[in-house]
Amino acid sequence: MEALHPRIRLLWIAQAAITAIVLGVVLAAVDQWVVDVPTAIIAGVVAVGIVLGSAYAIRLYQVWRFEIQPDALYLERGVVTFVETAVPFVRVQHVDTQFGPIERALGLSSVVVYTAGSRNADVRIPGLTPDRARELQDTLRELAVESEADDAV
Amino acid sequence: MNRLHPLSAVTYALQYGFLWLSLAMVLTVVLGGVFDPIGSTWFLVAAPLGFVAGVAYGIAYYYRFEYGITPDTFDVSSGVVARRSREIPYERIQNVDVRQGVLQRLLGLAIVSLETAGGGTTEATLNFVSESEARRLQDRIRQRTAEMKERRRRREREAASEVEPSEPSEPTPDDERDAAEPVPGDETDTVEPSVPEPTPANESEPVAPEDRRERPPEPTRPRRQRLFDLEARELLLYSFTSFRPAAVATVLVVFFFATDLILELLVTIAQPFGGPEGIGEGTTASYGILTIVSAINGIIITYVLSVAYTFGTYYDFQLGRTGEDFVYERGLLQRYSGSIPVEKVQSVTVTANPLQRLIGYAGLWVETAGYGPDSNGGSQSAVPLAKQGRVHRFTENLTGVETPSFASPPPMARRRYLARYSIIATVIVAIFFGLSWITPFEAWYVSAIVFLAVPPAAHLKYVNLGYYVGEDHLVIRRGFWSRRTTVIPYYRIQTVNTRRSIFQRRLGLASLVVDTASSRTFFWTTPTIYDVDLEDARDVHTTGRKRLQSALRERARDDEMGLSVDFT
Missing domain, CATH: 1.10.287 (Helix Hairpins)
Incomplete structure (x- = not known):
């Protein structure tokens, strides 16, 4: 993790x-x-x-942890409510990297993974170095394309 | 490209005419306040000028609004000054809805709207086309979508048949499980070496002749089959046993606009029962009577409204199928008709409130990712109300789910609800206590009676919870007031979340949120298995993930719908 x-x-x-x-x-x-x-x-x-x-x-x-597992992106986070989320790669619609003004000042970046779901439709991984963020984005994109399912929403 | 019905030119002209007229008036008033030379006489010029300009704009809008059916997309271009042309691929269309108000029905007009999964609004609205055109559009779009699907499927089958020879004839379940877990370095992986190598000959196998073959002999109207009609008895039962929040809103709005009149009326009605002569001239007791009588009045009126609303909305409800789409029609004054491609159905929900459970009835809803004509997001009623047994049979036929044997959360969960509701009761008592300080009302301790409701409430919440991990589906049941049993095929899962609040962590419990692509709805929360043991939650979490992968693989291979259209 x-x-x-x-x-x-x-x-x-x-x-x-x-x-x-x-x-x-x-x-x-x-x-x-x-x-x-x-x-x-x-x-x-x-x-x-x-x-x-x-x-x-x-x-x-x-408590914030994430991991790329064989079939899904897996995250754990939350202080009051602890949430374990699995985002199967087949479900990834697109992947963004983003950073706000403070993040930029600190040299950090976020990766946002979008799914077609209704709740938690976008999953954000904050606090990555820009390089790591880009790398993660590429990995996720590749994995998403590889495992593409054709059951369009 | 086609234009809208000529009558829409008239409505657009009037609409924009009056809009611009009022704009011109507001503008003269505002500018008149700023610049002295602009006086009230300018009205006489500005108002007609605004109206004429608005009418011209409305007519121009009509002439600049065009739509058309192309082989791959539905195109809409609109806008007088700023042009917007939009192409909606047929595969992305969730449903095609046709709406007719009372006036439109008299004039033979209809509003057609197309919904797709993305975005928060309707993708395209045709305001208005003639009834026959609406029907034609609905049919043609459905037909085109089916063609696209067929073409795609055929292409896949061809691609798959190239791969087939190098694959073992029929993978056993064991092989499948292996394939479902792409463990790095797994040497027994049989699928790996069979990477499809499309030969140029196959690749260039022309698409064009296939295209020609695909095109059907023009207007063949797909046959429509009846699936379910809401009978008079069911309609009445449905009207009387369901309650619509919209009725409350209506009552509140009316009360807001005619407060004095309604207050007077309430006082008059309460008088024979011992209410006060008028507001401001009664005793505490007579005020109490007024409050109780008015409350009863309010409840009755809201209920009657709700019954009437449901009756009007679901009057003459019919569900049918055309090809692989559900089509429904309903409504007394305003007529709705819509189609839902079976392929787009995300999950299926059986609903029943306590009254309906008492008489042994239930309803069936299907959820899609689009936005429906109602406020309930992408939820469409497939069977508003029918005998419980029938609805269960429908659900099993539709999804292919086996009869679920529900598992309950551990009894620990009930303790949680007991604590939760006790806190709510305490807050209520505290509010009454606070009220007793600022109002003459003194017997705040009477409100402690709410604590009596806590144990039954906790128990009812608990007994209505249940979940079932099926072969191909996850079934989740929850809620007492509006009990919903949702059937989620594994291949529709988007994300799985295990959530634990600090209270749950102390008790070793967790809630599992299973997200699908059904629209976000206000009243209907995401399907959640509440308060099960952490271990069970993790199990279901892993199972869901694993079965999602294997189900997707299976679907790609067998090329099946997952749902059967003829479910009744």
């Missing part, structure tokens, strides 16, 4: 921090225009948000 790149923790922590700060700004706005919110509470909320978010990010990194 392959783990994600350790730097993904930074990305997730950054995301949690941004969310916490946005929440803090909203609270400050409430304080300004609606009701008084003590500054200590705002600071506390932001701090707790960042701490919880970081703990979540670290735990998520620890």
Whole structure:
């Protein structure tokens, strides 16, 4: 089983921090225009948000695993709800590599696998180095083409 | 290329005429507020001008809208200024629906819409064509799709026959299992060396003459066979035993728009039972009576509406087959007719609510990946309601599934529901407690009565859960209020997920989500086997994956449909 790149923790922590700060700004706005919110509470909320978010990010990194098995792409992830997903190669519609601004700054990239399913129709593997992402994309594409089934949806 | 029915020019003209008229009016008002010289007299010029321009646009739209049937695709090009031409390959078409409202039925018109699996909307809408044209289109598209399929199948068979000689005559189940697991370095792999090497002679075996052969003698209307008609008795039972959320929405909307009138009416109705004289002049007791009487009124009205709605929607329901497609027709005022290629059916679901179970009836639905005319996504009712035994027989005939013997989740699961519902009950009591602080209502502890409902609720949820791992199908049953038994052929599985929440992990339980390509629906969740032992969940997970591979292989070889159309 392959783990994600350790730097993904930074990305997730950054995301949690941004969310916490946005929440803090909203609270400050409430304080300004609606009701008084003590500054200590705002600071506390932001701090707790960042701490919880970081703990979540670290735990998520620890449990995130993926693997290319003979017939399917297999992933394990989730802190609160642990999910084991198998995406058979025959079901892969197309494969993307993507990266957002923070990911780009951290030198990371994601692979997104699309299926025709209704739920979990797109499966994302975050936290890959761009090279690894490209390699994975190529592998998955080849495997998908190889095992093509003609039962069109 | 064909045009729409000439009457649609009129409707487009009027539609755009009034749209642009109102646009012109809004524009003059807005601009009049900004620039002084623009006054109210501009209305007199702007409004007719907008209307005329709109009519012109509508007519131009009609003339610029064209559709046509080509050998491989259904083409639609539209747009006055920005042109869009779209080609939809027949193989991708999920269903062809024909809709007729009351007015359209009087005028002999119909709306045709084509659905494909991709995207969230209808791929093409022909608004309007004549009734006969709609029928012709439906038939022709179906015919073309069947031809494409046949051609593809033949090509595959030819390709397969080239491979055949080097393969052992009939693979035994054991061989198959080996082949199903492409273990790297497996030396006994017999399929490997027989890589098809198309010889140039075969490759160039011309497609053209075959093409000519394929083309059928022009308009042969495929024969239509009856599969199921909803009888009057079944229609009535269905209307009275099913409940439509749409009825609630209607009641709420009407209440929102005529609040005063309805409140007055409610007060008048409640008066003979001891309700207040008017709003704001009653005692606590009379208000209580008003609330209860109004609630009963509301429920009755919603129910009656729901019955009427179901009756109108499923009036004269007929299911038939044409070739390898299901075709259905239904509706009292608004008539729907649609076709579902059997090949596109993803899963089959038997539904029954408590009332229907009580009288021993059930319904049968088929799920496709397209979007249907109803709000229920790609779910189409194949048999709205029939005797349970019949529906079960239909399901077995249709899918070929053996009679399932359901396995239950471990009793531990029931404990989970007990805990879950207790939490909900506690929240309800807490809400009442909170209410007692801000309203004169004081007896909040009476609400503790909801705890009585917890054990039966948990039990009912538990006993309705079940799953069966069949030879070729996975059968999942769940739900008390609307119990759904879904039959998923292994070859339709998209992904399998084993999910464990923190609570489930503590109890060693897991839920297995089996995703198919059926459309996302609001009310119908993805088929899930809830709260089974982790080990069992993993077993089913692996089985599903393995059987998906072997089933696909088998399908490719045997070239079979998987579903039989004549299921009744």
